[in-house]
Amino acid sequence: xxxxxxxADMATDLVDVSMGRKPATMLVQNGRWVNVYSGEILxxxxxxxxxxxxxxxxxxxxxxxxxxxxxxDADGRYLLPGLCDGHMHVESSxxxxxxxxxxxxxxxxxxxxxxxxxxxxxxxxxxVRLMYDEAEGLxxxxxxxxxxxxxxxxxxxxxxxxxxxxxxxxxxxxKRVVGLGEVMNFPGVxxxxxxxxxxxxxxxxxxxxxxxxxxxxxxxxxxxGYVAGGPQxxxxxxxxEDAVERVRRGMRPMLRYGSGWRDVASQIKAxxxxxxxxxxxxxxxxxxxxxxxxxxxxxxxxxxxxxxxGLEPLRAIQMATLNTAQHFGLDRDVGSIAPGRYADMIITxxxxxxxxxxxxxxxxxxxxxxxxxxxxxxxxxxxxxxxxVQLSREVTEDDFTVQAPNGNAxxxxxxxxxxxxxxxxxxxxxxxxxVNSIVEMHPERDICQVALVExxxxxxxxxxxxxxxxxxxxxxxxxxxxxxxCHHLIVCGTRRREMTMAVNRLxxxxxxxxxxxxxxxxxxxxxxxxxxxxxxxxxVVAEQVRQMNRAMTxxxxxxxxxxxxxxLLGLVVIPELRLSDLGVVDAVNxxxxxxxxxx
Numbered sequence: 001x002x003x004x005x006x007x008a009d010m011a012t013d014l015v016d017v018s019m020g021r022k023p024a025t026m027l028v029q030n031g032r033w034v035n036v037y038s039g040e041i042l043x044x045x046x047x048x049x050x051x052x053x054x055x056x057x058x059x060x061x062x063x064x065x066x067x068x069x070x071x072x073d074a075d076g077r078y079l080l081p082g083l084c085d086g087h088m089h090v091e092s093s094x095x096x097x098x099x100x101x102x103x104x105x106x107x108x109x110x111x112x113x114x115x116x117x118x119x120x121x122x123x124x125x126x127x128v129r130l131m132y133d134e135a136e137g138l139x140x141x142x143x144x145x146x147x148x149x150x151x152x153x154x155x156x157x158x159x160x161x162x163x164x165x166x167x168x169x170x171x172x173x174x175k176r177v178v179g180l181g182e183v184m185n186f187p188g189v190x191x192x193x194x195x196x197x198x199x200x201x202x203x204x205x206x207x208x209x210x211x212x213x214x215x216x217x218x219x220x221x222x223x224x225g226y227v228a229g230g231p232q233x234x235x236x237x238x239x240x241e242d243a244v245e246r247v248r249r250g251m252r253p254m255l256r257y258g259s260g261w262r263d264v265a266s267q268i269k270a271x272x273x274x275x276x277x278x279x280x281x282x283x284x285x286x287x288x289x290x291x292x293x294x295x296x297x298x299x300x301x302x303x304x305x306x307x308x309x310g311l312e313p314l315r316a317i318q319m320a321t322l323n324t325a326q327h328f329g330l331d332r333d334v335g336s337i338a339p340g341r342y343a344d345m346i347i348t349x350x351x352x353x354x355x356x357x358x359x360x361x362x363x364x365x366x367x368x369x370x371x372x373x374x375x376x377x378x379x380x381x382x383x384x385x386x387x388x389v390q391l392s393r394e395v396t397e398d399d400f401t402v403q404a405p406n407g408n409a410x411x412x413x414x415x416x417x418x419x420x421x422x423x424x425x426x427x428x429x430x431x432x433x434x435v436n437s438i439v440e441m442h443p444e445r446d447i448c449q450v451a452l453v454e455x456x457x458x459x460x461x462x463x464x465x466x467x468x469x470x471x472x473x474x475x476x477x478x479x480x481x482x483x484x485x486c487h488h489l490i491v492c493g494t495r496r497r498e499m500t501m502a503v504n505r506l507x508x509x510x511x512x513x514x515x516x517x518x519x520x521x522x523x524x525x526x527x528x529x530x531x532x533x534x535x536x537x538x539x540v541v542a543e544q545v546r547q548m549n550r551a552m553t554x555x556x557x558x559x560x561x562x563x564x565x566x567x568l569l570g571l572v573v574i575p576e577l578r579l580s581d582l583g584v585v586d587a588v589n590x591x592x593x594x595x596x597x598x599x
Contacts, residue, residue, distance in 0.1 A: 484570065
C-alpha cells in the first residue's frame with residue numbers, strides 16, 4: 001500500500017532535507033520544471049523528495065543525496081505535475097477502482113475526483129463505501145464526491161437505492177470526501193426542492209465543493225436559479241456560450257473529452273479566441289471505457305486534444321493539474337511540483353505530444369514507457385455486491401410487443417434521436433407501420449426498438465420505446481445492465497427474438513453487456529459487480545469491449561462509441577427524450593409522456 005502523510009506530519013523532515021541535515025529518499029535531477037504557478041519552464045532543476053512529499057525544488061540539490069537516496073536523471077526532459085481528472089465515474093470504465101488505477105497511472109494520471117453515483121444507484125451508500133475503502137492505499141489519489149442525486153429524477157424512475165440528506169451528511173465526514181457529486185436535478189435546485197437544498201446546504205457548511213450538472217441549453221431564469229443554488233462547476237456544456245456564461249458567473253467549466261463525449265473543441269474557444277482567463281477552466285473525462293484507457297490514454301489524451309485545438313501546452317497542463325486542485329481546495333497536496341506537495345510527477349520529452357515516459361507517485365517510481373514498475377494487489381468485492389440483477393422471470397417476445405392505439409394502420413411515435421459524441425438526445429417523431437395490430441420497427445429508416453427492464457426489485461416491469469441513430473440493419477439486439485444512472489437493464493434491437501435472448505442472457509450471467517445477431521451470441525462482457533463493473537483487469541476488459549464494438553459494427557452500427565450512447569438512453573436528467581422503467585420521459589419538461597403522438 002502507498003503511504004501518504006499530511007504536510008503537517010512531515011514538515012520538519014522536509015525542512016531537514018532542504019537544509020541538508022537529512023538525505024532525500026529520492027532526487028530527480030536535471031529536469032525542465034513546468035511551473036504551473038508561475039507559468040514558466042525552468043531548466044536545470046532538481047526535485048528533492050522525502051518519502052511521499054517534495055522537500056525542495058532548485059538547481060543543484062545534489063547535497064541531499066545520501067547512501068540510500070534513489071537518484072533519477074531526467075536528462076533535460078520536462079518535469080510536470082501528475083495529471084488530475086476533475087470529474088469522472090470509475091464505473092463507466094467497467095473496471096474496479098484498483099484496476100482503473102493500474103490502467104491510468106501509466107498515462108500520468110495521479111489524482112482522480114470520482115462521483116460513484118453509478119454504484120450508489122444499485123447499492124446505496126454501502127456501494128459508495130465499498131469503492132471508498134478499495135481506494136485506500138492505491139498509488140494514485142482517489143478523492144470522492146458524495147453522490148447528490150440518487151435517484152437522479154425522483155418520480156420519473158424506480159431507483160435501486162436512495163441517498164438523502166442524512167446519508168450525504170454522514171459521508172461528507174469521511175476523510176477523502178471532497179464534495180457533493182454532480183447535482184443533476186437542476187429543476188429541483190431552481191425550484192428549491194427540499195432534498196436538494198438540504199444536501200447542498202450540508203456540503204456548504206462542511207466547506208466542500210459542490211459539483212454541477214446543468215444539462216439543458218436554456219440559459220434563462222432556470223440557469224441563474226441553478227447557479228444561485230450553489231453548484232460550483234459544470235461538465236455538461238457543449239457550446240461556446242455554455243462555457244462563457246458559466247465562467248462569467250463564477251462557475252468553473254469542466255471541458256470533457258471521454259470515450260463518447262467530445263465537448264472540448266467547441267468550448268475551448270472561450271480561451272483561445274475570446275481570451276477568457278484559462279485559470280478558471282478544468283479538463284476532465286467524465287466517462288472513459290477500458291478500451292480507450294488501454295489504447296489511447298486518459299488525461300494525457302485530453303491534454304493532447306486541447307493542445308491540438310489551439311490551447312498553449314502550459315495552459316492545457318494547468319487545466320489538468322493546478323486548476324483542478326485549487327477548485328477542490330487541495331492545492332497544498334496535488335496539482336503542482338512545489339515544496340510540501342505530494343511527489344506526483346511525470347517525466348516527458350515533449351509537451352505537445354506528451355509521451356508519458358516515467359511516472360512518480362508519492363515519491364515512488366510506478367511506471368516507465370507505458371508499463372507499471374510496481375505491483376498492485378488485486379481486490380475482491382464481497383458477495384452481496386454481486387448478483388444484483390433481480391429479474392423475477394425470464395422475458396418473452398410479448399414483453400417487447402407494442403399494441404397499436406385505436407386500431408390504426410399507422411402510428412406516429414416519439415423517437416429518441418442519439419447524437420454522436422454528445423450526451424443530449426433529440427426528441428423526434430416518426431410514422432411506423434402496424435402489422436396485425438402491432439407497431440413494428442423500421443430498420444430501413446434506422447428506427448429500432450428500445451426497452452427498459454426493471455432489474456432492482458423483480459417487478460417484471462418492461463417499458464418500450466424507439467430510437468434512431470445507431471444504424472442497426474441486421475436482426476440483432478444489444479442489452480446492458482449499464483444504464484446510467486438508474487442501471488436497470490436496457491435493450492435495443494431490430495427484432496424481438498434477439499431482444500428476448502439478450503435480456504435473458506444477462507439475467508443468467510448476473511449483469512454485463514451482450515450482443516446477439518441472427519439468434520447467436522456474438523459478444524459478452526460480464527459485469528458481476530453491481531451489474532456495472534468487471535472483476536477482470538483492464539487489458540481483459542478492453543479486449544472484451546473491442547469485441548463488443550466489432551459485434552455492434554457487424555450489426556450495422558455506424559457510430560464510433562455507440563455503447564456510450566446506448567448506456568445513456570435511460571438517463572432521464574439529460575434532454576431531450578429518454579426511457580425509464582415508468583415510460584417515455586420528456587427530459588426537457590421532466591414529465592412522462594405517451595410513446596405515441598396523438599394516439
